[in-house]
Amino acid sequence: MHSVKIGKIYGINGPVVYLKGKTDFKMSEMVYVGNEKLVGEVISLDKEMTTIQVYEETGGLKPGEMVEGSDAAVSVTLAPGILNNIFDGIERPLERIADTGGAFITRGVSVDSLDMDRLWETHITVAPGEMVHGGTVIAEVPETRAIVHKCMVPPDLEGTVVSVKPDGNYRISDPLVTIALADGTQKELPMMQRWPIRVARPVHQRYPASVPLITGQRILDTMFPIAKGGTAAIPGGFGTGKTMTQHQIAKWSDADIIIYIGCGERGNEMTQVLEEFGELVDPRNGNPLMDRTTLIANTSNMPVAAREASIYTGLTLAEYYRDMGYDVAIMADSTSRWAEALRELSGRLEEMPAEEGFPAYLASRLSAFYERAGMMQNLNGTTGSVSIIGAVSPQGGDFSEPVTMNTKRFVRCFWGLDKSLAYSRHFPAIHWLSSYSEYLVDLSGWYTDYVSPKFVDYRNRLMALLNQESSLMEIVKLIGADVLPDDQKLVLEIARVIRLGFLQQNAFHKDDTCVSLEKQFKMMDVILYLYKKSRDLVAMGMPMSVLKAEGIYEKVIAVKYDVPNDNLQLLDLYKREIDEFYNRVIEKNA
Incomplete structure (x- = not known):
């Protein structure tokens, strides 16, 4: 066991605590400050002074109290039990703290990050003689109904499996697998591992x-x-x-x-x-x-x-x-x-x-x-x-x-x-x-393969209409909308359909709160089809007032509510309605 490193508090400034003289603490080491053992971390060291930031309220702390080192960086415990849990900033479980100390977190409270006594149903996935290295899955635990927790060899270890426990119920600290390291020593691996929070976990x-x-x-x-x-x-x-x-x-x-x-x-x-x-x-x-x-x-x-x-x-x-x-x-x-x-x-x-x-x-x-x-x-x-x-x-x-x-x-x-x-x-x-x-460029290939080759093009066309609307609104603010030619009035109307019917989304409506990409694509398709048909009518000399009187724009805005997510075929009927609107306007004004 290492000898306990100790320093004496010299000064306190809010959450920052100073120790005078040379201490044996390491940079980023986790320390326990004062009589109440408040959790802190070493953030600066020189031969005259050690500076510590304390993760708890320092009221009542006084010079002369002792600081004890832990010989480890500020780390989190990684094991089953993390999901469906609520922690504070340094992975202390708030529910467990509330059980011991009431609704307000008492200082210096010492509880395990995860439940050490709970038994987890464990299925071992390695056998004796296998070579394992950092990341190898040694056991699987159904952590919640949704997620299977895979217990892994810590990233810095590798060796040969010597023995394994049978499948069964174990605590997170129970050794499950024993491995022989390259130097001949043996190491027992539990489900649990610790990792310093300021160091990224390694990847390939x-x-x-x-x-x-x-x-x-x-x-x-x-x-x-x-x-x-x-x-x-x-x-x-x-x-x-x-x-x-x-x-x-x-x-x-x-x-x-x-x-x-x-x-x-x-x-x-x-x-x-x-x-x-x-x-x-x-x-x-x-x-x-x-x-x-x-x-x-x-x-x-x-x-x-x-x-x-x-x-x-x-x-x-x-x-x-x-x-x-x-x-x-x-x-x-x-x-x-x-x-x-x-x-x-x-x-x-x-x-x-x-x-x-x-x-x-x-x-x-x-x-x-x-x-x-x-x-x-x-x-x-x-x-x-x-x-x-x-x-x-x-x-x-x-x-x-x-x-x-x-x-x-x-x-x-x-x-x-x-x-x-x-x-x-x-x-x-x-x-x-x-x-x-x-990311749009990086993802365009995915959209082409999994939704439609036209997806990104449609998106860009909607965006172009919204940009056009923005520049037209500058003119409208100065001289009003009535002086705009009909083709520009149409841009404003379609942009309104895009804003209200596509971009605006109701989080409390069962069909609108979450929309599949297929429905998003079909909605764009309907809006752009409406634009195309309306543009043809305007080109024939039909005034926008006549087109608006038909109520088709409001109908397309309401698509997001009227078409249920499990019946997207209804969207195809809207194109037929737009065709009928087109023919109706031509007949009336022929």
Whole structure:
């Protein structure tokens, strides 16, 4: 056993604690501070001073109390029991803490991250004599009704299996497999492994983006798609719907596992997530959605240092499930609060501030976070992905502030929320002119193969109409719509159909809350067919007032509600209706 390393507190500044003199602590080592053994991490070392950030409230701590080292970096426990659970920023289970300490987290509370006594039904997948290496699956455990947990050899080990336990019920700390290492020593492998949160888990190789993360939200899937293993930012001012957009993606996207990091958000928002996700039924298999979800709650009244750690805790859990071959989606809500925690700690450490008081290393921290996304070939040959969708809350909705601008550099998908859309009840309030997705080109091959060769072309045509509308609206604001020629009035009318009938989506309507790509394509097809026929009529000299009087535009807007998701053939009837409208107008005005 190593001897316990000890230091003595010299100074305290909020969550930052100073020890004077030389200590034997290592950089990034986890330490226990004071008589209450508060969890902390070494963030700076020199021969005169050791600086520690404490992940708990430091009120009542005083100089002279002792700090004890753990000889390990801040790490998370990886084993069955992570899903359907809710943790704080350093993977302490909030339900277990509530059982021992009541509704408010008491300080220095020491509980295991995962249930050490629960027995898991375990099926061993290796046999004696087999060579195993990092990532090899040694056992399978049905963790929830939705997800089979694959227990793996830690990434830094390899050897030959000497003995295995029979299938049965085991605790996460029970040894299941014994392997002989290259140097002749033997090592017992339980289900459980630990991993430092600031170190990315190793992989074989990274794949380029080629498969979309399908969310069922039309403005995302069709207009601004994100790839599996991709990164996206949702910036928006207060009340524009960042959290709701993330909820929709968490509920309906085709990711296998959702990790929701509530980072510095209001407590009532996290309560809403908890309550909603607890009641929601997974559309894929009818089980509760929580069966494939983990929540990391770090509300705005919790200590700031833990907020900074919560992002990395969530990432490490996501990478662990990716190593099993799952597609994981991380909802980080919100990275601005995380950046504010960095700013507060940086201020207490008396570092030189950069723009708006944020530390100079804000950009490198953000890039290190988003860089851990990707679709990977894992060490065991499986393919898995981590997609990161980060909400950004710029103060006053100003997209030119440092967090939004730096995030924009590192994400390839930008879903800009617009206050005026949100206030006019147009949700999702993602503005089509300020948003973009760089994945469109990478994913066009997939859309061609799996949806339709015309998909990307149709999308581009809708986008062109919306851009035309934007420039025409400048004229309308100056001189009114009546002076426009009919072909331009038609562009405005079709753009309205696209906005209300396609881009706007009702999260509370059973057929509109989540829409398949096939229905999205057919809806575009109907809208563009209506445009083509209307254009022919206008070219014949029919005035727009006559076309509007027929009510066909309102009918096409209502397609999203009128056509159930399980009966898409009805969409084909709309083309017949548009033909009838075309003939009717010609007859009436012949």
